[in-house]
Amino acid sequence: MRDKLGRKLDDAPEFSYTAHAILTAFNVIARGRSYHPVAMPLDGSHINAYLELYEAPCELHIFVECVFALDNLFLDGVRKQIKSAT
Template identity: 45%
Template sequence: MGIKLPDPPQYSYTANALVEAYNVISRSRRYEQGTPLALSIADLNAYCEQYELPVERYIFNVVIFDLDNRFIDEAYKRMQKKSA
């Protein structure tokens, strides 16, 4: 078609480690009547006791909570579509 594809993003070991950490931490997620509840600082603390962090703790917290907020927002949107 003559369209040049953009270069793929450079692989980031740090980003990969953070996403893997989120996946592990989110396994402890609790639900109430089928609605996912946000992860707590206790969930993050439990992870930090077992694993070495790829970044400083305050950055780790911000990233994990942001990923969780995105998950919660997407889950809420899906629930709204089902109820409409």
């Protein structure tokens, strides 16, 4: 596709086990999300339930901050979809 646009293909990013593990953990944790009229934010109990089964791929405070940051990005996307639909 980029060849058609006349752009050079970028080099593939280096694989990060930690980033992959955090993204995978977020997907597992988000399965427990509550949906009332809209998607509700995740809370510490969702992360704690995950950590009872699996170990954190990095320091705990970094893991928790990453999960909450990913959740904020998800919720921002949901809000944008709701605004564009109305």
